[in-house]
Amino acid sequence: MTGAEARPGRILLVACGALAREVVALKALNGWDHMDVSCLPALLHNRPDRIPAALRARIRAGRRTHGEVLVLYGDCGTGGALDAVLVEEGAERIEGPHCYAFLAGAGAFDGLMEEEPGSFFLTDFLARQFDRLVWRGLGLDRHPELRDAYFAHYRRVVHLVQQPDPAIAARAAAAAARLGLPLVTRVTGLGGLSAFLAPRVA
Structure with missing residues (x-):
C-alpha cells in the first residue's frame, strides 16, 4: 500500500515472513479488509541481529500510511533488542518469545x-x-x-x-x-x- 498520508482506519500488521500464509489466511477468514500485511524476510532468523533495525524501518514506514501498526514477531533470538525497538517506537507485539509459543x-x-x-x-x-x-x-x-x-x-x-x-x-x-x-x-x-x-x- 502506498500513500503520503496515514489513513486512520487502516491497520498494518508487520509480521515475520514465516507467518505470511497464516496471517493472510486469518485476515481472509475474518473479513479484516481494513488490515494490510507487510512481512520481513523469514531468512532474517539466520541473522537475528538484523531484525530490530529492519523492524524499526518497517514500523516507521507503516506509520506514514496506516493509523496503527501491530507486530507479529517473537523475540526470535534478538536478546531483547526487538522489544527495545518496540518500546522506542510505541508499537505492540504479540506476546511470546517465539512463534512456537x-x-x-x-x-x-x-x-x-x-x-x-x-x-x-x-x-x-x-x-x-x-x-x-x-x-x-x-x-x-x-x-x-x-x-x-x-x-x-x-x-x-x-x-x-x-x-x-x-x-x-x-x-x-x-x-x-x-x-x-x-x-x-x-x-x-x-x-x-x-x-x-x-x-x-x-
Whole structure:
C-alpha cells in the first residue's frame, strides 16, 4: 500500500515472513479488509541481529500510511533488542518469545516442553522449508555426518499444525525421518494469532 498520508482506519500488521500464509489466511477468514500485511524476510532468523533495525524501518514506514501498526514477531533470538525497538517506537507485539509459543499458546507450549525438553519444533512453514532452512542451512547436505552432533540432545520432532494439509504433514514426517527422530503432531490452528488480533482489529 502506498500513500503520503496515514489513513486512520487502516491497520498494518508487520509480521515475520514465516507467518505470511497464516496471517493472510486469518485476515481472509475474518473479513479484516481494513488490515494490510507487510512481512520481513523469514531468512532474517539466520541473522537475528538484523531484525530490530529492519523492524524499526518497517514500523516507521507503516506509520506514514496506516493509523496503527501491530507486530507479529517473537523475540526470535534478538536478546531483547526487538522489544527495545518496540518500546522506542510505541508499537505492540504479540506476546511470546517465539512463534512456537504464540502459535501453540504459552501454556500448551510449556506443557510440550515439560513433556519432553528435547523437542525440535516445526511449524507449517518450517515443514515446507525444512530442506532449505534446516538441512542445507546447517550444511547437512554437504556433511550429513554432522546430523547426530547437531541434534544429539533432541528426542523428538513436534509439528505444530496451523492449517491441516496432507502435503505438509508428509513433509514434516520426511523431516523427522531425516533427523532420525519420532514425530509428534499437535494441531494449533490459528488461535494464538486470532487471540491477539481479534480485539485489536475489530
